[in-house]
Amino acid sequence: MADIKAKAVIGTNSWGGKAYGKALRGNYVEDSVIKEAMCEAKDRGLLIYDLARDYGLGKAQKMFGEFAEEIGSDNMIISAKYTPMGHYKKSCVRRSLEKDLADFKRSYVDIYWLHLPTDIEQHLAEIIELYNDGKIRGIGVSNFDLEECRLAKQILDKAGIPLYGVQNHYSLISREWEKNGLLDWCRENGISFWAWAVLEEGMLTDPRIKTKFSPMKFFMNRQKRKMHELYRVMIAVAKRHDITVPQVAEAYCANKGIVPICGCRKPKQVTELAEAVNVKLSSGEIRRLEEAADRSGAKVLGADMFRIFVPKKGGQHG
Ligand SMILES: NC(=O)c1ccc[n+]([C@@H]2O[C@H](COP(=O)([O-])OP(=O)(O)OC[C@H]3O[C@@H](n4cnc5c(N)ncnc54)[C@H](OP(=O)(O)O)[C@@H]3O)[C@@H](O)[C@H]2O)c1
Numbered sequence: 001m002a003d004i005k006a007k008a009v010i011g012t013n014s015w016g017g018k019a020y021g022k023a024l025r026g027n028y029v030e031d032s033v034i035k036e037a038m039c040e041a042k043d044r045g046l047l048i049y050d051l052a053r054d055y056g057l058g059k060a061q062k063m064f065g066e067f068a069e070e071i072g073s074d075n076m077i078i079s080a081k082y083t084p085m086g087h088y089k090k091s092c093v094r095r096s097l098e099k100d101l102a103d104f105k106r107s108y109v110d111i112y113w114l115h116l117p118t119d120i121e122q123h124l125a126e127i128i129e130l131y132n133d134g135k136i137r138g139i140g141v142s143n144f145d146l147e148e149c150r151l152a153k154q155i156l157d158k159a160g161i162p163l164y165g166v167q168n169h170y171s172l173i174s175r176e177w178e179k180n181g182l183l184d185w186c187r188e189n190g191i192s193f194w195a196w197a198v199l200e201e202g203m204l205t206d207p208r209i210k211t212k213f214s215p216m217k218f219f220m221n222r223q224k225r226k227m228h229e230l231y232r233v234m235i236a237v238a239k240r241h242d243i244t245v246p247q248v249a250e251a252y253c254a255n256k257g258i259v260p261i262c263g264c265r266k267p268k269q270v271t272e273l274a275e276a277v278n279v280k281l282s283s284g285e286i287r288r289l290e291e292a293a294d295r296s297g298a299k300v301l302g303a304d305m306f307r308i309f310v311p312k313k314g315g316q317h318g
Pocket of ligand 1: 013050
């Protein structure tokens with residue numbers, strides 16, 4: 001069973017090839033820089049990597065496996081996922097996990113998430129088998145709503161396995177899961193909540209620093225125009241604690257008892273993440289940040305953005 005007390009997690013979605021890096025982030029980061037970032041993470045005790053088969057168009061997992069072997073992967077913690085892109089098919093999870101393990105050069109993963117709430121009973125049944133085979137040490141669910149989390153917990157309870165965590169979208173400007181009770185439910189049941197995209201793909205970074213154009217940033221700019229007041233509050237909080245604006249977004253999550261997963265490709269981003277999760281924000285600062293976020297009305301990724309990939313029971317997509 002996974003007894004992992006996560007404080008912060010390194011996201012790997014943006015690792016990968018040149019064209020992918022440019023399209024997604026507007027720039028490409030050399031593999032050597034990513035390896036340096038992993039070394040920095042090791043030095044800072046940030047040992048958890050969030051991975052999935054499709055990250056970096058399939059390159060991220062392979063990069064992790066190679067670099068981890070070179071750096072020394074003994075105490076690195078792997079968070080990996082099964083992504084159902086249609087209805088359940090017999091052995092689909094086992095086949096996918098076997099490929100993952102070959103990428104990671106490991107015989108097990110520490111935490112394995114069902115990435116979407118598709119055919120929950122069948123997918124979890126196979127994940128439980130893999131847990132019992134020792135290939136998975138902890139089980140989580142991702143992009144699940146409260147009812148789906150309850151169902152997952154029930155299924156796992158019956159098998160005598162704890163639900164380790166819920167991994168959903170959450171940030172200062174996307175707090176649906178707090179408002180609709182899922183976060184409270186996790187806390188009441190001792191279930192870890194991991195937040196993906198706490199920097200909103202770069203939107204919750206310093207607006208005064210210009211970055212290269214990408215199609216994603218073009219879309220974000222429309223939202224950023226609504227966020228002047230939020231940025232002003234973030235900059236003031238950053239100044240008070242002598243930290244950067246993205247560190248405020250990261251610290252905000254940590255102060256709410258949520259584990260931030262941050263897309264880090266550079267050593268400095270790792271350093272900042274490691275420092276941010278130890279920054280103590282006051283309740284007044286948290287309130288001012290939330291009020292400014294709510295007033296902005298900005299929203300990029302909805303809590304339900306992946307619903308389109310979840311087929312309905314009868315075969316159609318939701
Ligand atoms: N379970 C799921 O369904 C799901 C879905 C999406 C993502 N995820 C996980 O969550 C992770 C995080 O999401 P993400 O990578 O998409 O986006 P993110 O962490 O919200 O944002 C990444 C962006 O922030 C920038 N950044 C990171 N650290 C920074 C720092 N200290 N200072 C300034 N800028 C900084 C990056 O800059 P650069 O462009 O310079 O790198 C990039 O533009 C993913 O990598 C993945 O592991 C999970």
